[in-house]
Amino acid sequence: MTTNPLVARIETGAAPIETLATLALEQHRVIPADRRAFLHLAQRETATPEAADFFAFLAEGEAMAGERLIAFAEACGVDEARLRTYEPLAGCQAYPAYVAWLALNADPTDVVAALTSNFAEWGGYCATIAGALREHYAFTEEACGFFDFFAEPAPELELRATAAIRADKVNESSVTTYSTMLKAYEASFWNTLGATP
Template sequence: MTTNPLVARIGNGTAPRETLATLALEQHRVIPADRRAFLHLAQRETATPEATAFFEFLAEGEALAGERLVAFARACGVDETRSRTYEPLAGCQAYPAYVAWLALNAEPTDVVRALTANFAEWGGYCATIAGALREHYGFTDEACGFFDLFARPSPELEDRATAAIRAGRSDERAVTTYSTLLKAYEADFWSTLGELTR
């Protein structure tokens, strides 16, 4: 059972399809921004080889997510013109903006720890949404592929994260701050979308 009100509404099929369309449009901005941030982190001088491998793996995942997002957006009725002219919501874009800040300012190993602390929650949201899209909204497996990608645990990602954390040195206080803010900005993303349904 999720404590995220909007994900709960999607989960029981009461969220409007237009909200799903907005979710697709916002993710259309988030995915490439996060991918560029991860590639930058991979290339930082202070990144260990293990951290570089972790962020390159994340960037590859974002590229795949971007490809799968197309089918979800199409199922939501989002065409190329709407995607091109859409004005993003500040509350939804705070998360990728902060990830970009981390890419420029934080130590890569600290970012590894901060990101992985929040992966499980995001994966749970995606699992709920993927099931609901099939059950309540009649979406095909292809249209659910974006959420399926994140819903499944990734042993390889976990192994790479563990290796990166072991290879580097972390500032516990910084990691706590980064993780807390990432969680807050993630919550802002969903609450901003949720406001559209009231």
């Protein structure tokens, strides 16, 4: 059982479909924002070739996730008109805003280390949600694809992250700060969603 209150509700089928729709709408903003931040990190002059390779690979993954998000949104009843008119929630968008801050201000290798420290938790949430969508919400395989994508092991990404960290000196203090902030903003994402009607 997850310690994330909203994910726990989704896991048991207690979360309303409208909450899932809001999750889709917020991710519709998060995914392209993170992708642009990762592309910027890959192009930073201070990025080592290994870090640039990691972020380019990560950006490619975000693009693939974005394609899978469409089916999830449709299964939640989200159409194009709602996508266009939706007003995002500040508590959900704080995470991508901080990722953008890191892309502009932090050392790219430090960002590699900070991001990878949080991947396992996000992947666990996605695995739980994917299972719940099938069991309690009768979603199709395609509609679960967004969460399946992030729930799957990513050995190639891990190898690229390891190569990037080994190729450059990491500022442990900065990494700890960035990781702590990312965790706090991710918690804000879920808590904000959980508080929506």
